[in-house]
Amino acid sequence: MMKIVTVVGARPQFIKAAAVSRAVRATPGLRELLVHTGQHYDDNMSAVFFEELGIPRPDHHLGIGGGPHGAMTGRMLEAVERTLLDEKPDAVLVYGDTNSTLAGALAAAKLHIPVAHVEAGLRSFNRRMPEELNRVLTDHLAERLFTPTAAADENLLREGLPPERIRRVGDVMYDAALFFGERAARTSGILQAHGLHPKGYILATIHRAENTDDPGRLATVMEGLRAAAARMPVMLPLHPRTRRTLQDRGLLERVATGLTLVDPVGYLDMVMLEKNAALVVTDSGGVQKEAFFHQVPCVTLRDETEWVELVEAGWNRLCPPRSPEAVAGGIIAALGSRGRDVQPYGDGHAAERIAAELVHLA
Numbered sequence: 001m002m003k004i005v006t007v008v009g010a011r012p013q014f015i016k017a018a019a020v021s022r023a024v025r026a027t028p029g030l031r032e033l034l035v036h037t038g039q040h041y042d043d044n045m046s047a048v049f050f051e052e053l054g055i056p057r058p059d060h061h062l063g064i065g066g067g068p069h070g071a072m073t074g075r076m077l078e079a080v081e082r083t084l085l086d087e088k089p090d091a092v093l094v095y096g097d098t099n100s101t102l103a104g105a106l107a108a109a110k111l112h113i114p115v116a117h118v119e120a121g122l123r124s125f126n127r128r129m130p131e132e133l134n135r136v137l138t139d140h141l142a143e144r145l146f147t148p149t150a151a152a153d154e155n156l157l158r159e160g161l162p163p164e165r166i167r168r169v170g171d172v173m174y175d176a177a178l179f180f181g182e183r184a185a186r187t188s189g190i191l192q193a194h195g196l197h198p199k200g201y202i203l204a205t206i207h208r209a210e211n212t213d214d215p216g217r218l219a220t221v222m223e224g225l226r227a228a229a230a231r232m233p234v235m236l237p238l239h240p241r242t243r244r245t246l247q248d249r250g251l252l253e254r255v256a257t258g259l260t261l262v263d264p265v266g267y268l269d270m271v272m273l274e275k276n277a278a279l280v281v282t283d284s285g286g287v288q289k290e291a292f293f294h295q296v297p298c299v300t301l302r303d304e305t306e307w308v309e310l311v312e313a314g315w316n317r318l319c320p321p322r323s324p325e326a327v328a329g330g331i332i333a334a335l336g337s338r339g340r341d342v343q344p345y346g347d348g349h350a351a352e353r354i355a356a357e358l359v360h361l362a
């Protein structure tokens with residue numbers, strides 16, 4: 001029996017792990033233990049996903065959230081190492097590009113435990129993003145690189161990573177969108193709760209450091225969204241980081257007049273909001289792709305994106321938030337647009353492929 005320790009900590013990882021854990025636990029020969037670092041800790045950023053998506057309860061909860069990057073990652077490194085020394089797994093599974101990902105991968109690699117990285121090979125080529133540092137380092141620590149796309153394979157090969165470590169499996173978020181998509185339509189009452197009409201509103205999310213840390217840039221994004229809202233209502237489930245920053249700068253009240261602000265929502269409500277939106281406006285990685293999975297156009301308020309396929313196919317438009325006018329103009333220009341018929345993220349069975357590969361990893 002092969003023992004896998006999965007390390008998760010942030011919202012998008014719970015959703016990816018929901019898809020993969022199901023497949024891992026259905027695979028003979030694999031046993032999984034779940035470690036939650038505690039990076040995201042509010043109920044609506046963590047517990048809700050475990051309950052709704054049937055993710056097994058974490059076997060270890062490390063309780064490490066908040067604080068600057070070095071302190072957070074360092075404390076996680078220490079605690080994950082202790083857990084791995086106790087559990088002695090045959091492999092460690094990590095997802096994406098958060099501080100929890102890097103801490104999990106580094107702790108394991110130093111103990112000579114093979115690391116498998118789900119969503120390997122993504123690059124923004126912007127080293128000022130904390131996520132870019134986390135993903136480059138994690139890819140170079142990993143023994144098995146599970147990539148979602150052809151572009152990801154190319155990025156890894158360009159960095160000299162050996163082809164035999166790479167397995168293109170597809171995108172596990174696509175698996176999750178297919179699996180839970182139908183359930184969302186049956187169970188979510190979020191549209192009625194907020195008086196939203198199908199294709200009658202814009203769904204926005206904003207949380208990236210590059211958009212929230214710089215006061216001018218955050219104000220620009222919010223003013224742009226407010227201007228767009230004059231054309232069509234904007235629904236904004238607010239990440240706690242963004243809420244806190246708006247509050248600290250005295251901007252929250254102004255933003256709340258003009259936009260429909262709500263607390264972060266569960267995954268099923270989010271899927272419902274995405275499916276029925278006229279347009280998605282975001283700086284999230286996962287939300288860019290989910291817009292496409294549900295065939296909704298997307299405007300990405302960033303300077304670059306890792307998910308280049310969607311820009312090439314016309315589903316996603318990059319709109320660097322230079323001014324409120326640029327943001328509002330970019331949003332309004334994208335209303336009613338569509339992309340080409342493409343399928344860059346696999347067939348919805350990425351999780352099964354990952355589970356099958358893990359059996360051979362140790």
Ligand code: UD1
Nearest residue numbers: 010011039040041042045066067097098099130131240241
């Ligand atoms: C993290 C990831 C980012 C990912 C995002 C998903 C890193 C470097 N960043 O960013 O890649 O896209 O998660 O959402 O790992 N907070 C709360 N309650 C919570 C969680 C966070 O109040 O449950 C607040 C805290 O003030 C915290 C701040 O948000 O300090 C930032 O949280 P953190 O986990 O450091 O980064 P995110 O911006 O969430």
Ligand code: UDP
Nearest residue numbers: 011012015237264265266267270284285286
């Ligand atoms: N999400 C959610 N509720 C919200 C906002 C996002 O369930 O209020 C989900 C979203 O559907 C996607 C994931 O969280 O599956 C994306 O996470 P996030 O935007 O926090 O991080 P990123 O993908 O940018 O790392």
